[in-house]
Amino acid sequence: MKIRLIILIFTLFMSSCMTSSKLSKRQLKHIDKSLVGTWVGSEIGVQNKATKREWEMIRNQDGTYIINFKTHYPDYTSERTEEGHWWTKQGFFYEHCNGYKTDIYEYNVVSENEIEFKSIKIQTYYVAESHSFTDKSKEN
The missing domain is CATH 2.40.128.490 (Uncharacterised protein PF14869 family, DUF4488)
Structure with a gap:
């Protein structure tokens, strides 16, 4: 049970890091x-x-x-x-x-x-x- 919970938390953490990384690249493009x-x-x-x-x-x-x-x-x-x-x-x-x-x-x-x-x-x-x-x- 604890291992499943650790895997789930790790997976959620990694996917949120990838999403914020993609957002950061998009946000760097300035729109005048x-x-x-x-x-x-x-x-x-x-x-x-x-x-x-x-x-x-x-x-x-x-x-x-x-x-x-x-x-x-x-x-x-x-x-x-x-x-x-x-x-x-x-x-x-x-x-x-x-x-x-x-x-x-x-x-x-x-x-x-x-x-x-x-x-x-x-x-x-x-x-x-x-x-x-x-x-x-x-x-x-």
């Missing part, structure tokens, strides 16, 4: 609340000189995001959706798309309606050099 919301933006000629790319990104307070892209080529328009997780740390914005590595951007909150980004490390699509873009709040 000024980036939460629905944001839109566009750029011309970044991936290809003859293309215009538009996006609408929803950054949730829980660190998840959904972004819808429209890319306008000379002959057609393509659309795609990307989902993943985001967080901030020391002036950098991290965006992890499911199935890809993490993209890293410097960011600057210009106002409650505008955020500037500069790419540092891009994994999800091909961009030969660093580029900058601005997200504008869709709510305003």
